[in-house]
Amino acid sequence: MSTEIQLITDLMETYFTALHQADPDLIRPIFHPDARYVDATQGFYRNLSVKEYLQVLVDRESPKSKGAQITGQIERIDIDPGGMAFIRANMQMLNRHYTDYLTLTKSEGTWLIQSKIFVWETL
Structure with missing residues (x-):
């Protein structure tokens, strides 16, 4: 595995863990300060700054606290x-x-999330 792939894979492991824990302190260092968070799900559109997104995490009850598992996979x-x-x-x-x-x-040797655009569906 190349060094760049490993660095990005490590970032993604932090990303999945931070979402499971709803932990803004874990997610903040992997997002660029100017990044955007966009929920593109029909009927639920939101376009937030990183600061606004971190507040969403603070206000959310974490999946971990509910005993819920999270499965994340890089495609x-x-x-x-x-x-x-x-x-x-x-x-x-x-x-x-x-x-x-x-x-x-990538800036000064560090990969950062510049934008997160996602959709979701109920299972």
Whole structure:
């Protein structure tokens, strides 16, 4: 596995853990300060700043506290040599299936999520 793939895989493990725990302190360091969070599910559209997204996590009861498991899987990683990456990931938690499209940028050797666009459906 290439170093870049490993770095992105590590970031995604943190991402899945942070969502399971609804922990803004875990998620903050992996998001670019200017990143966007977009729920593109029909009828539920939201486009939030990172600050607004972190508040969503603070206000949410975590899946972990409810005894719920989370399953996260990276479906695809595309890396551009110019310092950009695209990830498609699937996740199941709290009776929903999520499909996330994450765009990452690399700055000073660190990958950060620049945008999170997702849809979900009830299981």
